[in-house]
Every structure is written in structure tokens, then in C-alpha cells.
Amino acid sequence: EPEVTQTPSHQVTQMGQEVILRCVPISNHLYFYWYRQILGQKVEFLVSFYNNEISEKSEIFDDQFSVERPDGSNFTLKIRSTKLEDSAMYFCASRKTGGGGNEKLFFGSGTQLSVL
């Protein structure tokens, strides 16, 4: 089965540094998402992206966060100035079509971000 690929699997950074988390969604998918999961907590929605623009974002996704699809295959999440509380597992997801509910979401295996 096709996969969503995320790199790196682990990222360690210093507080205040910029990080870019990378994802390669499934090739014919058009809708892309980022989620995060702080250790021991639930999976939280960050942002959805379609047609080269953000279609929805949560309260967590503030000005420190940005997303981009720089080419036809990659989808990135940038955190401009990392804080300790950004330490979490970040999951990328994609689906072929958007709303309507009758389609499954494919998730990557995640990038564990540790901010020191």
C-alpha cells in the first residue's frame, strides 16, 4: 500500500531555532494535514492544506508555524522559533479528496521533535 513518508524520524534542536519537518504525501493525493501529539496526550489537528493554501488551521497553529508545498511532492511544516512546548511527535497526513467523510486519511510514522 502507498505510504506517507516523513523525515527525519527524530529532530533535536535548541530553543529559538528554526526547524523544518518534511513529508512526502501519497502521489495522487490533493489534501494534506499536519497533526501533533505531545507525549501522553491526544493527537491534535494543526492545519489542513489544499490547492497551495491553508484551508483550515487550529488555535495551536500560530504565527510561528507555516506550511509549504515547495514542489510537486514535498509538504513541509516550519516552526520559526521553537519553544520547549513544541516538543512533540508531528504527523503528516494526506488524502485523495477533501471533505464529505467517505475517505480515509493516510498518516506518516511521524517526526519526534525535541526542543532543548
Add this chain to the structure above:
Amino acid sequence: DAKTTQPNSMESNEEEPVHLPCNHSTISGTDYIHWYRQLPSQGPEYVIHGLTSNVNNRMASLAIAEDRKSSTLILHRATLRDAAVYYCILSGSGNTGKLIFGQGTTLQVKP
């Protein structure tokens, strides 16, 4: 987003069936019922989804109540690999296709 209610945890014995319940009394007519699971240290993984009729696939079965206010995920023969957090999520029209995760049910499978 309509809410779902699941037990925090359940236990099962290996090779026995498991019935994971979910209540969604405020479900709307266009909401699909989705189940995902998250194995330890992995991303969420799709299990099954349905609208009104019961559904079967190679992983599980989904039984949906006639009034659609509850559903049950059925694992026919639990294996140790099925130990995971199982999430019941409603996904309907008029949104961006995002899924909102709750706390889910942590399933423990005993050998």
C-alpha cells in the same frame, strides 16, 4: 464537530473477539463513522469506516446501530499486535476532511 464517547481502556485475551463500543448521540445524517488505531510509537492507522450499514474489511467489522447513535468495532480474533489506542471519529461534509481525535480506547491484549 460531533463528539464521540469511548471507554478509556479495555482488555482482551489473545485469539478472542473484541467489541469496542462508541457512542455518538449527536451524529448528523451526513457524518461517517471512522475508526483509526495507533500502535505504540506509530502514526494513526485507518481501520474502517461506514455511514449506515455494517461494514467488513480484512482488519475488522463495524456494526452501526439502527439509529446511528452508537457503533461497535469488532476485532474477530485479537492478536498481541492489536494492542493499540482505538479512536472512533465522526467525519462529515462541510469540512476540510480533518479528523478530530479524542482520547480513544486503549486496548490491552493478554496472551
